[in-house]
Amino acid sequence: VTWLQPNGRFHQVRRLTEVTRALTYALSADEILELTIEETAQLFNTEKVAIGVMKPRGGVWLRSSAAVRNGFQRLELERFNALDEDFVAGIQAALGAEKSSSFLAVPMVIGGDVAGLLAVTRQPHSEMAPEDAEWLLTALADQAAVSLEKLRLNQAAATAQKARREREEQFQSLYNSPLIGLVFKSRNGKILDANDAFLSLAGYSRAEVEARSLQWDVLTVRRGPRLDAAARLRPFESELIRKDGQRVEILVGTARLEEQERDLMFVVDLSAQKKAEASLRLLSETSKALLGASLDYEALFRSIAWLVVPRFAEWCAIETVDEGATIGRHVAIEHLNSPDLESALEWRRRFPPDPRSKVGVAEVIRSGRSQLHQEIPDTFLGEYVCEADQPSELRKAGLRSALLVPILLHGKVVGVITLVRASSRARFNVKELLLAEEIARRVASAVENARLYRHAQEAIGLRDEFLSVAAHELKTPLTTLQLQLDALERSIPRLAAEDEKIGRRMSSATRQMDRLTRLVEDLLDVSRITAGRMTLHRESFDLAELVQDVVHQFETQARNVGSLIEADWPPEPLRGNWDRARIEQAIVNIVSNALKYGAGKPIRISASSTDGMARLSVRDQGIGISEDALGRIFDRFERAVPTQHYGGLGLGLFIARQVVQAHGGDIHVASRPGRGAEFVVYLPLLAAAEESATERLQ
Amino acid sequence: MSESRRVLVVDDDPDLRSAVADALEDAGYRPLTAEHGRAALDLLQRSRDVPEVILLDVMMPVMDGFTFAAEMKKNPRWAAISLVLFTAHADHARVAEAVQAVASLRKPLKLNQLLAVVELAMRFSGTEAAASPGVHS
Numbered sequence: 001v002t003w004l005q006p007n008g009r010f011h012q013v014r015r016l017t018e019v020t021r022a023l024t025y026a027l028s029a030d031e032i033l034e035l036t037i038e039e040t041a042q043l044f045n046t047e048k049v050a051i052g053v054m055k056p057r058g059g060v061w062l063r064s065s066a067a068v069r070n071g072f073q074r075l076e077l078e079r080f081n082a083l084d085e086d087f088v089a090g091i092q093a094a095l096g097a098e099k100s101s102s103f104l105a106v107p108m109v110i111g112g113d114v115a116g117l118l119a120v121t122r123q124p125h126s127e128m129a130p131e132d133a134e135w136l137l138t139a140l141a142d143q144a145a146v147s148l149e150k151l152r153l154n155q156a157a158a159t160a161q162k163a164r165r166e167r168e169e170q171f172q173s174l175y176n177s178p179l180i181g182l183v184f185k186s187r188n189g190k191i192l193d194a195n196d197a198f199l200s201l202a203g204y205s206r207a208e209v210e211a212r213s214l215q216w217d218v219l220t221v222r223r224g225p226r227l228d229a230a231a232r233l234r235p236f237e238s239e240l241i242r243k244d245g246q247r248v249e250i251l252v253g254t255a256r257l258e259e260q261e262r263d264l265m266f267v268v269d270l271s272a273q274k275k276a277e278a279s280l281r282l283l284s285e286t287s288k289a290l291l292g293a294s295l296d297y298e299a300l301f302r303s304i305a306w307l308v309v310p311r312f313a314e315w316c317a318i319e320t321v322d323e324g325a326t327i328g329r330h331v332a333i334e335h336l337n338s339p340d341l342e343s344a345l346e347w348r349r350r351f352p353p354d355p356r357s358k359v360g361v362a363e364v365i366r367s368g369r370s371q372l373h374q375e376i377p378d379t380f381l382g383e384y385v386c387e388a389d390q391p392s393e394l395r396k397a398g399l400r401s402a403l404l405v406p407i408l409l410h411g412k413v414v415g416v417i418t419l420v421r422a423s424s425r426a427r428f429n430v431k432e433l434l435l436a437e438e439i440a441r442r443v444a445s446a447v448e449n450a451r452l453y454r455h456a457q458e459a460i461g462l463r464d465e466f467l468s469v470a471a472h473e474l475k476t477p478l479t480t481l482q483l484q485l486d487a488l489e490r491s492i493p494r495l496a497a498e499d500e501k502i503g504r505r506m507s508s509a510t511r512q513m514d515r516l517t518r519l520v521e522d523l524l525d526v527s528r529i530t531a532g533r534m535t536l537h538r539e540s541f542d543l544a545e546l547v548q549d550v551v552h553q554f555e556t557q558a559r560n561v562g563s564l565i566e567a568d569w570p571p572e573p574l575r576g577n578w579d580r581a582r583i584e585q586a587i588v589n590i591v592s593n594a595l596k597y598g599a600g601k602p603i604r605i606s607a608s609s610t611d612g613m614a615r616l617s618v619r620d621q622g623i624g625i626s627e628d629a630l631g632r633i634f635d636r637f638e639r640a641v642p643t644q645h646y647g648g649l650g651l652g653l654f655i656a657r658q659v660v661q662a663h664g665g666d667i668h669v670a671s672r673p674g675r676g677a678e679f680v681v682y683l684p685l686l687a688a689a690e691e692s693a694t695e696r697l698q
Numbered sequence: 699m700s701e702s703r704r705v706l707v708v709d710d711d712p713d714l715r716s717a718v719a720d721a722l723e724d725a726g727y728r729p730l731t732a733e734h735g736r737a738a739l740d741l742l743q744r745s746r747d748v749p750e751v752i753l754l755d756v757m758m759p760v761m762d763g764f765t766f767a768a769e770m771k772k773n774p775r776w777a778a779i780s781l782v783l784f785t786a787h788a789d790h791a792r793v794a795e796a797v798q799a800v801a802s803l804r805k806p807l808k809l810n811q812l813l814a815v816v817e818l819a820m821r822f823s824g825t826e827a828a829a830s831p832g833v834h835s
Contacts, residue, residue: 475786478806479712486809487721517806535792 012136015043019140023147029053032151033063036118036144043136044120044128048095053108053116054083068095083107083117083625090128097121106138111152115144181250181267184257185216190255192262201250201269203243216265220252226554237270246426249274271426279435282312286439289444297447298331301415305334308419312432314399315420317345318525321365321413328365328416336422364404364416370437371404374427376420401427405440409448417443464527471524478517485513522651524587526636529658534582536662539578542573543614544607549585552637553607554595562600563620565591569607574614575686578663583683586659589652590618590667590679597677598622611663613682621676625669633669656681704749705816706730708738708766709784710758718753718812719786725813735761737774739769746823750823751816753803756785756793780819 019039026032033051040049047067052060064072071094088105097103102124108116118141122133181198185191199206208214221239235253242248253266278319289303301318305369308316315335319328333345342410354361359377364370376399400423407415421428489506496503528534551565558565594603599618607616625633635656636650660667664684671677702792705727709715712733716833719729729738730749735758742748763783769795770776781803794802800822801815 145762471788475805476711479786480711480717482806483714483717483809483812487717487724490724490809511740520806 009132011091012043012132012576015039015140016136023143026147026151029061029148029151030063030521032144032147033061036140037063037065040118040120040137040140043140044122044133045126046121046123048097048121050091050095050119051108051116051144052083052087052091052119056152060087064094071096080677084112088117088119091117091119095119095121104137106134106135106141108141108148110145110149116141116148118144162608179268181265181269183216183265183267184262185265186262189216190214191216191219198267199244201248201267202240220250221247239266245424247424248426248485271338275431279310282307282435283438283442290442298452300443300446300450301332302334304417304439308439309334310336312359312435313403313419314425315418317418317419318407318415319361320415320525323412324361326365328361331415361404361416361418364406368408368411368413370406371402372403372428372430372431372433373402374429376400376402385469398422398424403436404426404435405433405436407440407444407447409444411487414444414447460530463531467523468527468531471520471527472521476517478513478520482513482517485510520657525655526651530636531654534658534662536579536582538577538579538629540575540577542575542581543578543616543683544569544574546580546584547587547605547607550584550591553588554591557592557605558595561595561598563595563598564602565605567605570609572609572637574607574609576614576663576683577686578683579659582659583663586656586667586681587616587618589656590681593652594622594677595681596617603678609685612685612687614685616681616683617678618681619676619678622675624675625671625677626673630671632666664678702733702747702750703727703820704730704747704751705783705820706732706738706749708732708735708752708754708758708763710734711755721812722816725816727816734758735763735766735769738766741800742770742773742776749779751780751782751819753782753784753816754797754799756783764797767799771798778823780823782815782819814828 019035022035022039023032026035033053036051038051040051041047047065049070050062050064050072052062055061062072066111080203091101091105095103102122103119104122105117105119107114108118118137120137122128126133130138174180176193177195178197178200181201182195183191183198184193190212191209192212193328194202194204194209196206199209202219204214219241221241224633235251238250238252240250241249249270251268251270253268255264255266257264284306289307290300297320301320305316305318317335318328318332321328330345330348355366357363359371359373399420401421403417403419405417405419406413407417417436419428419436485506489510492503492506509679525534548567548569551567554565591603591605599622601621603621604619605617606619607614610614634653636654657667660681660683665682667682668680669677701733703726705722706724707715707718707729708731709718710733715731715733719731722729730741730745732741737760738754739761752765754763763768763785767781770779770781780801781797781799782807783797783799785793785802786805801813802818803815
């Protein structure tokens with residue numbers, strides 16, 4: 001009977017079917033919960049319905065009908081972590097059901113677990129039997145649970161699909177990238193698929209890949225480790241052999257796709273990077289070679305040719321062009337071993353190229369401009385053929401592209417570098433032409449330096465030779481003059497009795513004679529020192545004694561310029577194994593320098609010993625030396641003051657230092673302009689043991 | 699020791715030659731002169747009295763000092779002569795050793811140096827010249 005009543009079971013089942021259909025279309029958990037509450041309220045004819053569902057990641061989702069929303073707002077949801085008795089009591093309180101008889105709650109089972117609760121308050125006078133009410137509520141709860149579960153599954157599937165789609169998209173963009181080549185290959189090395197980047201790098205067509213005719217091991221030069229069980233290997237450098245035979249430097253990475261039984265190879269083109277690296281290396285090595293190069297041009301050219309082959313070209317010929325010449329002369333040739341190349345060169349030696357040729361070395365010499373031949377023209381090959389009607393030896397040797405660059409010096413072509421590259425390699429390009437021109441420029445500046453150096457050396461050699469010859473030539477008349485003057489001087493006491501002027505003239509002539517002799521000696525010493533021909537005749541003597549002699553020699557001269565020489569000696573002798581004449585010469589030069597620039601003020605000479613060295617100091621209070629002159633005062637022909645004010649050849653201090661250094665000593669100067677100068681000479685003393693040995697010998 | 703006090707001056711420069719010869723004569727020696735090694739050899743061969751000392755230049759035309767010294771050493775008659783090297787050569791001491799000179803004089807030089815060395819060489823003559831220690835000025 002109840003089946004036909006408006007609130008009877010038939011009516012309830014019909015409503016349930018509608019709810020089920022509505023829930024099927026629900027798109028969100030919210031919608032499912034709202035719909036469930038709405039339908040439950042209608043079927044139970046009550047305004048007090050609540051539904052609680054555990055969220056997948058903890059916490060509770062709680063929805064209620066509008067009438068009891070206030071009560072639920074007071075419910076502190078955070079404290080519920082499970083659908084336990086506390087939770088049920090809380091729901092009951094929120095719904096305002098005092099008696100348990102008017103409260104009905106059923107669990108919701110989602111994915112096999114109790115994950116929710118549907119609760120309702122029953123009207124006190126409901127016509128619905130308690131068991132009907134329980135069945136109806138359970139049916140509603142089940143429907144809601146099924147719908148929620150379905151929604152969750154759908155969402156999970158959608159998320160997974162989205163993730164897959166994203167991954168595919170990422171791989172696709174990688175696959176389409178022109179920067180990285182991708183190759184799928186089977187375990188036995190057959191190439192199954194490859195992207196456009198790889199195909200364009202290797203020079204093969206897609207059809208050739210699809211025909212499954214390409215083998216990975218044939219296309220690449222194995223340098224890396226063998227693919228083994230390890231799914232990922234470190235990337236390694238290799239070479240890709242293009243379809244046209246050219247080789248390209250590549251970086252290879254691998255990934256083993258276990259399930260698909262194939263490998264994914266990542267291929268990166270390194271050629272640009274390698275070329276840039278190689279160019280820089282070549283330039284720096286060129287500079288290094290040129291820096292260390294001998295002054296011999298041919299050796300210099302050979303070292304460049306040797307550097308360039310084979311890394312930049314298979315053939316390098318450098319020829320020099322003499323002033324006004326229309327053809328060059330090979331001075332350096334470097335090439336890979338090949339009998340064909342040898343015979344080509346032989347041909348070139350026997351039959352020099354036509355100077356009127358529009359292509360090749362002759363044109364470079366004429367125009368001073370470089371040539372880049374990606375394909376060597378036959379006319380150029382003509383310079384290197386064996387027989388006129390035979391194919392070029394160069395062609396036979398597999399050479400294809402060429403660069404010709406002039407070596408320019410002050411706008412004139414002094415040489416030509418010819419570079420030829422084998423057809424197995426990339427042809428020369430404009431960048432490489434610029435590189436070759438840079439090499440030629442560096443060679444040119446090295447040639448220029450060598451030339452300047454050679455000229456300077458020749459000039460120095462000529463000057464030294466002149467000095468030496470001049471000094472020798474001067475000596476003969478000096479000797480005669482000296483002897484004649486000496487002989488005359490012996491007669492003076494007799495002559496002077498007749499004319500006292502004769503005495504003055506004689507001593508003046510003798511002084512000038514001494515001065516001339518010293519100048520000639522200095523000149524000769526310089527040429528001797530420069531040529532490394534100074535020999536020392538060593539003997540043991542006391543430096544202090546020698547210095548006293550020198551001071552004695554200078555007494556007259558010192559008096560003449562108004563300087564007083566004060567000397568200070570240590571009590572013990574300063575013995576060394578030195579060349580007496582040379583050391584005397586050095587001290588004479590230093591003391592005469594002090595007198596010359598001492599401005600007539602006292603000169604202090606002191607000697608002492610320190611750390612196995614004799615220390616001799618000569619100090620004046622004269623005009624001093626400017627800072628910039630201090631550094632070069634011991635150089636040849638140097639003087640710290642203008643020539644017109646002070647005479648002399650500017651050789652004295654140079655000779656002094658050379659002499660002192662030849663003895664293993666050194667000489668230093670300290671000075672400030674207007675404050676005088678101090679020259680300090682250090683000479684190695686005889687060790688005590690040596691000294692006693694020397695004394696025994698004497 | 700003979701007391702003829704003969705000194706042969708071999709030098710290609712005529713002025714120097716006569717200056718040295720005059721100075722030696724003033725000092726009581728009996729100087730002879732030759733303009734190069736060849737002339738000096740001829741003079742030695744012609745003269746009956748061999749000089750005690752020869753002052754020898756190194757760089758001369760026709761026959762230089764080295765060749766002359768070598769030729770002279772071949773003749774035992776002249777073995778007792780003291781050779782004094784008289785040169786502007788840079789490494790005079792080494793050259794003196796090479797020609798077995800008893801002394802070497804560097805051009806230019808003072809008269810008293812010349813006379814002192816010639817006197818010393820005079821004393822060495824007739825004795826074992828080659829074995830004697832060199833005197834360098």
